[in-house]
Amino acid sequence: MIVWNEVSESMQKSALCRPAIAVSEKVMAVTTSIIESVKNQGDEALLEMAKNFDNRKSPRLLVPQEEIEQSTSALSTELKEAIERAYQNIRTFHECQKPSDISVKTQPGVDCMLKFQAIESVGLYVPGGSAPLPSSVLMQGVCAQLAGVKTIVLATPVKGDDSIHPAILYAAKLCGINTIVEAGGAGAIAAMALGTSTIPKVNKVFGPGNSYVTMAKQLLSQQLPGFAIDMPAGPSEVLVIADDGANPAFIAADLLSQAEHGEDSQVILLCTSESVIQETKVEIGQQLKALSRANIARAALENSSFILTESLEQAFSISAEYGPEHLILQIRRADDYLDQVKNAGSVFVGDFTPESAGDYASGTNHVLPTYGYSKVYSSLNLLDFYRTYTVQQITQNGLQELSRAILPLAEAEGLDAHANAVTIRLGVQQ
Amino acid sequence: MIVWNEVSESMQKSALCRPAIAVSEKVMAVTTSIIESVKNQGDEALLEMAKNFDNRKSPRLLVPQEEIEQSTSALSTELKEAIERAYQNIRTFHECQKPSDISVKTQPGVDCMLKFQAIESVGLYVPGGSAPLPSSVLMQGVCAQLAGVKTIVLATPVKGDDSIHPAILYAAKLCGINTIVEAGGAGAIAAMALGTSTIPKVNKVFGPGNSYVTMAKQLLSQQLPGFAIDMPAGPSEVLVIADDGANPAFIAADLLSQAEHGEDSQVILLCTSESVIQETKVEIGQQLKALSRANIARAALENSSFILTESLEQAFSISAEYGPEHLILQIRRADDYLDQVKNAGSVFVGDFTPESAGDYASGTNHVLPTYGYSKVYSSLNLLDFYRTYTVQQITQNGLQELSRAILPLAEAEGLDAHANAVTIRLGVQQ
Numbered sequence: 092m093i094v095w096n097e098v099s100e101s102m103q104k105s106a107l108c109r110p111a112i113a114v115s116e117k118v119m120a121v122t123t124s125i126i127e128s129v130k131n132q133g134d135e136a137l138l139e140m141a142k143n144f145d146n147r148k149s150p151r152l153l154v155p156q157e158e159i160e161q162s163t164s165a166l167s168t169e170l171k172e173a174i175e176r177a178y179q180n181i182r183t184f185h186e187c188q189k190p191s192d193i194s195v196k197t198q199p200g201v202d203c204m205l206k207f208q209a210i211e212s213v214g215l216y217v218p219g220g221s222a223p224l225p226s227s228v229l230m231q232g233v234c235a236q237l238a239g240v241k242t243i244v245l246a247t248p249v250k251g252d253d254s255i256h257p258a259i260l261y262a263a264k265l266c267g268i269n270t271i272v273e274a275g276g277a278g279a280i281a282a283m284a285l286g287t288s289t290i291p292k293v294n295k296v297f298g299p300g301n302s303y304v305t306m307a308k309q310l311l312s313q314q315l316p317g318f319a320i321d322m323p324a325g326p327s328e329v330l331v332i333a334d335d336g337a338n339p340a341f342i343a344a345d346l347l348s349q350a351e352h353g354e355d356s357q358v359i360l361l362c363t364s365e366s367v368i369q370e371t372k373v374e375i376g377q378q379l380k381a382l383s384r385a386n387i388a389r390a391a392l393e394n395s396s397f398i399l400t401e402s403l404e405q406a407f408s409i410s411a412e413y414g415p416e417h418l419i420l421q422i423r424r425a426d427d428y429l430d431q432v433k434n435a436g437s438v439f440v441g442d443f444t445p446e447s448a449g450d451y452a453s454g455t456n457h458v459l460p461t462y463g464y465s466k467v468y469s470s471l472n473l474l475d476f477y478r479t480y481t482v483q484q485i486t487q488n489g490l491q492e493l494s495r496a497i498l499p500l501a502e503a504e505g506l507d508a509h510a511n512a513v514t515i516r517l518g519v520q521q
Numbered sequence: 522m523i524v525w526n527e528v529s530e531s532m533q534k535s536a537l538c539r540p541a542i543a544v545s546e547k548v549m550a551v552t553t554s555i556i557e558s559v560k561n562q563g564d565e566a567l568l569e570m571a572k573n574f575d576n577r578k579s580p581r582l583l584v585p586q587e588e589i590e591q592s593t594s595a596l597s598t599e600l601k602e603a604i605e606r607a608y609q610n611i612r613t614f615h616e617c618q619k620p621s622d623i624s625v626k627t628q629p630g631v632d633c634m635l636k637f638q639a640i641e642s643v644g645l646y647v648p649g650g651s652a653p654l655p656s657s658v659l660m661q662g663v664c665a666q667l668a669g670v671k672t673i674v675l676a677t678p679v680k681g682d683d684s685i686h687p688a689i690l691y692a693a694k695l696c697g698i699n700t701i702v703e704a705g706g707a708g709a710i711a712a713m714a715l716g717t718s719t720i721p722k723v724n725k726v727f728g729p730g731n732s733y734v735t736m737a738k739q740l741l742s743q744q745l746p747g748f749a750i751d752m753p754a755g756p757s758e759v760l761v762i763a764d765d766g767a768n769p770a771f772i773a774a775d776l777l778s779q780a781e782h783g784e785d786s787q788v789i790l791l792c793t794s795e796s797v798i799q800e801t802k803v804e805i806g807q808q809l810k811a812l813s814r815a816n817i818a819r820a821a822l823e824n825s826s827f828i829l830t831e832s833l834e835q836a837f838s839i840s841a842e843y844g845p846e847h848l849i850l851q852i853r854r855a856d857d858y859l860d861q862v863k864n865a866g867s868v869f870v871g872d873f874t875p876e877s878a879g880d881y882a883s884g885t886n887h888v889l890p891t892y893g894y895s896k897v898y899s900s901l902n903l904l905d906f907y908r909t910y911t912v913q914q915i916t917q918n919g920l921q922e923l924s925r926a927i928l929p930l931a932e933a934e935g936l937d938a939h940a941n942a943v944t945i946r947l948g949v950q951q
Contacts, residue, residue: 382938432912444915465910
């Protein structure tokens with residue numbers, strides 16, 4: 092435990108220090124060569140990688156429509172209803188984010204509009220690994236569906252003799268996704284960004300992934316005009332602010348549910364009560380025993396800090412400086428403190444709002460800025476699937492009046508042709 | 522002139538091909554070393570660069586408050602009023618873009634909110650060069666002011682014995698900007714991104730610039746957690762769609778007002794009338810004679826294409842594929858065609874709406890995605906100065922009900938601790 096006011100500034104810094112993201116030369120070289128081979132050999136390159144990296148004997152690239160349709164029957168009623176409930180809540184929350192075009196007459200005869208248009212095609216990536224992640228499909232897919240994106244491609248890896256878990260297929264089906272690519276890693280990202288004969292080229296790729304996926308997203312967004320990615324990626328993290336009335340068992344459960352994500356997860360507790368901190372540590376020890384991913388959680392806890400603050404105000408100011416992905420408030424009258432929240436991706440208020448509610452089903456999006464990027468990036472939202480552009484329409488009289496602003500500015504900036512485009516229209520060509 | 526339907530696909534491609542942006546090793550090396558020196562020597566490095574690169578004898582970093590205040594008196598009434606009118610129109614258009622927090626009960630006992638918070642600190646870059654660019658201050662500064670950004674830093678270069686043009690200072694004053702840095706290039710960008718003893722560190726840097734500025738923005742946004750930039754930069758461009766009723770003199774004036782920006786500007790005319798294309802070329806020759814920047818415009822015209830299309834529909838489809846920064850519609854009943862517009866940054870509708878209106882004073886933002894990025898990036902708007910985050914608050918009963926969605930999903934994803942954070946709260950710990 093660190094007593095914030097009693098340690099040096101450098102100790103304070105190191106308590107909030109995130110594990111460094113090493114940019115490995117190897118990851119960059121491998122990713123670059125994967126991108127090249129997808130660019131040159133398209134589908135063939137993907138099929139080769141499926142054999143070599145994923146041990147697939149007779150790989151295929153697209154899931155047939157019937158398999159997507161039939162996914163429902165392979166699910167337990169319980170899981171099917173859970174996916175449907177999560178889908179509905181996420182949809183309800185994101186539906187309210189639909190933007191409206193704006194139209195303003197800035198002065199007589201000068202009409203200006205801000206218009207929203209869905210991005211034409213997007214790629215959604217869902218990582219594989221030890222378990223299927225239907226929630227990751229829903230968080231991305233609901234947005235693409237609500238925005239009315241014309242072409243939605245979903246890619247997810249398949250290993251060996253496996254097939255894509257029906258929970259993934261069913262979540263995709265609810266989101267109206269018909270193009271599901273059986274490919275993972277940098278190859279899948281490159282295929283969506285560049286297009287192949289089988290896989291449509293998309294304008295923006297979303298979703299989390301391993302270091303190759305992250306590198307491919309980064310490289311392609313730098314190299315490819317007209318292509319973009321959702322946000323920079325880093326390890327997941329939670330910061331809990333607690334007071335002396337908080338329940339140590341709840342705090343421990345929240346810290347552990349973040350810690351089990353991965354060994355590089357970071358969990359931080361800022362608490363005004365020394366005894367709550369001590370009891371939380373005891374609870375963590377107890378709860379760890381029952382967890383299947385206890386080893387991962389234990390490793391993550393090594394990167395973590397338990398900090399005693401002199402006040403809640405101090406805790407909020409430390410949190411603002413850190414900029415956590417998830418911020419949990421286990422304090423009395425927690426909603427009175429919402430105005431003090433700065434630089435957090437998603438906030439969980441009060442005793443009965445665990446992070447896992449937002450991870451799956453409350454309706455908020457679980458794709459959030461990590462690694463301090465919550466200072467400047469947004470939680471994933473419907474607008475990420477739109478682009479805005481402006482339109483202006485000016486009458487002859489409107490332009491006459493507006494010329495009194497345009498002409499002196501064009502002159503000051505030394506741009507004659509800018510002035511000429513106005514004067515020639517007003518018949519006062521000089 | 523190219524007759525679209527009569528040339529090969531590869532000729533079509535090359536007619537729309539943008540000049541390649543060479544990533545120069547030299548620019549990268551110089552920029553990297555500038556960033557390093559600002560990181561290590563702070564203000565000292567900036568003062569050194571002012572002496573060496575900008576030939577300043579006794580450089581200073583900040584403009585004193587009195588100079589900003591007194592800028593008004595150094596301006597002609599005409600230019601002062603032009604800046605004020607432009608400021609007011611830009612403000613009117615962007616004020617309507619203010620976002621509102623959203624609050625939704627996704628199911629009983631489950632409250633979810635989407636909240637907007639202004640980014641805490643931003644840096645605005647205004648390039649120097651042959652003429653001052655007060656319009657560039659207004660386009661960025663009005664947004665920062667309306668969003669309520671707490672710390673706004675403006676940086677612009679000063680050469681030799683010059684001082685910052687009063688038009689720049691006055692535009693900054695209207696936008697409530699007090700921190701004006703006399704520095705340019707990669708050094709200015711690094712100073713704002715990293716902070717020095719004199720210059721506040723910011724979270725996001727906006728604004729155009731030369732290749733060193735662009736490289737510094739790119740490198741710093743990759744290296745610095747919690748730091749972001751506005752959008753990728755490329756040369757400016759315009760695409761005009763015209764029919765047989767269009768006025769060739771107006772078309773020529775619009776093409777030239779884009780061409781005079783820089784030698785790498787690109788201008789494209791898509792027209793359904795061969796005679797309008799021929800007359801436009803003659804007009805260009807005439808109008809060029811009177812332009813002070815005729816040499817720049819002539820060079821830009823080398824990269825340009827005059828294309829005869831069989832129909833307006835074909836023209837709109839070529840434009841959507843190209844994704845122009847500026848799209849000008851000089852066609853009859855132009856507003857009937859707005860639904861056909863795709864992938865444009867800003868659209869200028871009808872005979873009396875020249876691009877220069879939007880560049881300066883109509884109210885729309887002139888910071889726009891170039892180089893095909895209008896397929897996926899937005900025109901600069903008020904939301905670029907905000908971040909969004911979510912908040913959720915769940916009651917005990919709400920969590921009980923929601924657990925039916927959370928628990929099966931946590932189980933399917935193999936995340937015990939996620940489930941435990943719910944069950945422990947519901948008193949049904951397993």
